[in-house]
Amino acid sequence: MRKHFIGIVLILWVGAIFGMAQPTQLQLTSQVNNGAALQDSSAEMPGKYNLASKPGELLRHPPAIENVSDKPNTVEVSLVAEPDRLSLLPGKLTDVYAYNGMVPGPTLEVTEGDKVTIRFKNNLPEETTVHWHGIKLPFAADGSPLHAVAPGEEYVYEYTILPGSAGTYWYHPHPHHRTAWQVGMGLYGAMIVHPKEDPLPNSISSKLILLSDNRFTEEGELDFPDPGTRQARMDEMNGREGDVLFVNDQIMPTIDIRKGETQRWRIINASGARIYRLALEGHTFWHIGSDGGLFEKPVEKQEIILSNGERAEILVQGTGQKDAEYVFQTLPYDRYMPHTRPKDWSETKDVLRVSYSKEKTTKLAQIPKTLRFVPPIDTVEATGTQTMLLSQGLINSKKMDLDRVDVTVPYGATEIWEVENLVGMDHPFHLHGFQFQLISRNGQPVTFRRWEDTINLPKREKARFIVHYDTYPGKWMYHCHILDHEDDGMMGILEVLQPNQQSTKMETQ
Numbered sequence: 001m002r003k004h005f006i007g008i009v010l011i012l013w014v015g016a017i018f019g020m021a022q023p024t025q026l027q028l029t030s031q032v033n034n035g036a037a038l039q040d041s042s043a044e045m046p047g048k049y050n051l052a053s054k055p056g057e058l059l060r061h062p063p064a065i066e067n068v069s070d071k072p073n074t075v076e077v078s079l080v081a082e083p084d085r086l087s088l089l090p091g092k093l094t095d096v097y098a099y100n101g102m103v104p105g106p107t108l109e110v111t112e113g114d115k116v117t118i119r120f121k122n123n124l125p126e127e128t129t130v131h132w133h134g135i136k137l138p139f140a141a142d143g144s145p146l147h148a149v150a151p152g153e154e155y156v157y158e159y160t161i162l163p164g165s166a167g168t169y170w171y172h173p174h175p176h177h178r179t180a181w182q183v184g185m186g187l188y189g190a191m192i193v194h195p196k197e198d199p200l201p202n203s204i205s206s207k208l209i210l211l212s213d214n215r216f217t218e219e220g221e222l223d224f225p226d227p228g229t230r231q232a233r234m235d236e237m238n239g240r241e242g243d244v245l246f247v248n249d250q251i252m253p254t255i256d257i258r259k260g261e262t263q264r265w266r267i268i269n270a271s272g273a274r275i276y277r278l279a280l281e282g283h284t285f286w287h288i289g290s291d292g293g294l295f296e297k298p299v300e301k302q303e304i305i306l307s308n309g310e311r312a313e314i315l316v317q318g319t320g321q322k323d324a325e326y327v328f329q330t331l332p333y334d335r336y337m338p339h340t341r342p343k344d345w346s347e348t349k350d351v352l353r354v355s356y357s358k359e360k361t362t363k364l365a366q367i368p369k370t371l372r373f374v375p376p377i378d379t380v381e382a383t384g385t386q387t388m389l390l391s392q393g394l395i396n397s398k399k400m401d402l403d404r405v406d407v408t409v410p411y412g413a414t415e416i417w418e419v420e421n422l423v424g425m426d427h428p429f430h431l432h433g434f435q436f437q438l439i440s441r442n443g444q445p446v447t448f449r450r451w452e453d454t455i456n457l458p459k460r461e462k463a464r465f466i467v468h469y470d471t472y473p474g475k476w477m478y479h480c481h482i483l484d485h486e487d488d489g490m491m492g493i494l495e496v497l498q499p500n501q502q503s504t505k506m507e508t509q
């Protein structure tokens with residue numbers, strides 16, 4: 001009981017100190033239930049959300065960001081990015097960049113139809129932005145490198161959550177050349193868009209699994225290599241990977257499950273470069289959603305590959321043994337060129353533990369056969385094709401130039417993108433502002449409809465997707481989501497013209 005009391009006091013104190021969200025009822029309950037996770041670090045490192053969990057503690061969710069609006073369908077929040085010193089590793093303090101004093105940042109939870117206002121303050125010693133990865137929003141709210149926020153400045157991000165976009169998203173900085181550094185320093189957080197009515201029953205509990213990795217010095221500071229060193233060259237080539245795997249702010253936490261229970265896991269790959277190949281020992285699971293929300297129907301899987309920036313929703317069912325433990329792991333995945341593969345690339349790594357209670361078995365729930373309708377984008381409507389050739393650090397042989405528009409298209413058009421990876425390492429490809437549908441991979445048609453904003457392009461593979469520019473005009477980034485590659489210029493700009501604007505290309509036709 002005492003642990004629970006300390007937990008509540010600590011949460012209230014954190015809220016008071018950082019002027020951040022008082023946890024909602026839901027968060028408070030889950031924190032109290034996880035009282036054990038709060039106990040030892042509360043004495044050690046008071047006043048911080050990051051409590052440097054020790055392996056085995058129950059999974060905790062980052063607190064929700066406080067909505068200060070009392071109007072219906074309106075979400076107004078404050079977000080501050082600033083340097084901080086937090087405990088990410090047990091018994092150590094680390095210099096970080098934090099959103100509202102936390103790594104990861106607080107979770108932004110909204111509902112379809114909500115009008116969202118984020119008042120952002122940049123207290124970093126460098127420029128930054130906040131990009132709402134996967135959200136369809138006006139260009140000025142996208143947090144792309146074209147809207148940098150200078151140190152000490154404020155920026156208001158405003159957008160309305162469009163119907164049909166319920167799903168799992170995330171936010172992170174996107175300044176020119178500095179994204180890998182800022183995300184590595186701790187700037188990333190989850191965003192959840194709820195539908196007005198969820199096709200999954202309320203009885204299914206939800207877990208947020210925000211995956212990241214980092215590298216530390218012996219003193220516990222974040223380890224970024226000096227320019228010109230071998231490690232710096234490796235990081236440029238592979239993207240910076242760390243040997244410490246975090247789930248939310250924890251290392252190897254535990255999720256409790258009852259035999260027969262069904263849980264919904266929202267998984268986000270917030271790592272700068274690590275691609276996860278996720279599997280749960282002794283279990284299959286139901287893959288129910290991707291970047292842009294739920295599929296039409298669940299698909300049973302043994303593993304999924306989640307590249308940088310991608311999200312997956314899965315249903316995990318308690319089909320294991322009572323009182324047993326199973327590990328959720330990332331299996332070896334060779335995304336590398338042979339000469340720069342890290343030594344540990346072929347090792348399986350543990351992510352979290354699933355622990356079965358001794359409680360009486362509950363009856364396994366029926367998984368809904370259909371989840372929602374995913375409207376197809378008709379290939380007959382396509383009026384153009386964009387070809388994107390990915391090589392090391394380049395797209396179509398060019399490096400990013402903020403003053404150049406690479407592709408101009410009319411508003412409302414539908415186009416097919418042919419993306420081909422010409423080199424021997426994977427490049428995950430992300431398009432801002434729109435959700436698209438994959439139509440083929442390596443010439444093989446893809447008929448399973450799902451919304452994506454990021455797809456992995458494995459070594460020398462190609463993919464075709466279809467996109468309808470039907471939401472907002474503006475200049476939208478497309479890029480490799482290995483953050484070091486993006487920073488190095490593996491990015492371009494798609495301009496969707498204003499509805500009444502003629503493209504130069506059209507005029508000359």
Ligand SMILES: [Cu+2]
Pocket residue numbers: 426427428480481482485486490
């Ligand atoms: Cu890349």
